[in-house]
Amino acid sequence: MQKGPDQDKQEKLIADARRNRELREKDYREQALKLYPHICSRCGREFDGKKLRELTVHHKDHNHDFNPPDGSNWELLCLYCHDIEHQEYLDQGSFGTAKPGGDNTTRVTHKPFAALEALLKEKKT
Secondary structure, three states: OOOOHHHHHHHHHHHHHHHHHHHHHHHHHHHHHHHOOOEOOOOOOEOOHHHHHHEEEEEOOOOOOOOOOOOOOEEEEEHHHHHHHHHHHHHHHHHOOOOOOOOOOOOOOOOOOOOHHHHHHHHHO
16 A cells, blocks of 8 residues: 555654654653652652663643743652552543542442451451
């Protein structure tokens, strides 16, 4: 199948957008690593050497185009905490302002360990 001129334009546009995003990310990552200690803001783990690549720049307002030079929209998070932060953000969008398990109108009522304390006490006696 041959590519048409429109498809070539589209592929070039996509490649340019990816390249620009990578350059922008590299720029603000380097700035953030200069501004902040190499510690995850959420779990407190320290990163250095090869492990430094596991430390990511998180945009507090989730807008990757808002990169003030003072770093006020950034925080450094490890890969794990960054994933958790974005999942919570997605959950807020799906479940409203309250997070799952928070003050939602539908709640989980099943408590699988509710009788555990009583069972443990019975075994001790």
